[in-house]
Amino acid sequence: MNKNSVPYKKMVLVCTNIKEDLTKPCCGRKNGDEILTRLRDKVRESNLSDVIRVSKAGCLGKCSYGPNIMVFPEGTWYSEVKIEDIEEIIDDITRVND
Numbered sequence: 001m002n003k004n005s006v007p008y009k010k011m012v013l014v015c016t017n018i019k020e021d022l023t024k025p026c027c028g029r030k031n032g033d034e035i036l037t038r039l040r041d042k043v044r045e046s047n048l049s050d051v052i053r054v055s056k057a058g059c060l061g062k063c064s065y066g067p068n069i070m071v072f073p074e075g076t077w078y079s080e081v082k083i084e085d086i087e088e089i090i091d092d093i094t095r096v097n098d
């Protein structure tokens, strides 16, 4: 085993979980994948991939409020995220070099 420091300054977890039960809410059916892709693309375009990791996450436990995104180390929780909210989230998370 190796034990090292985390190589990123920020970790962005985007829930893309899809529940088989169509009667239950889930982020995957509310644009979770598109939100993930757009955030990843923007981080890449900003040349911040080495410091910000945007990862696909399974259920974060707050399905009714999805799509959900958690950001560390800030501890910010974005919920009910819409495509039009992405620019604001990107502005928030790319402030890593301030």
Ligand code: FES
Binding pocket: 015, 016, 017, 018, 025, 026, 027, 028, 058, 059, 060, 061, 062, 063, 064, 066, 067, 068
């Ligand atoms: S499905 Fe996204 S929080 Fe549960």
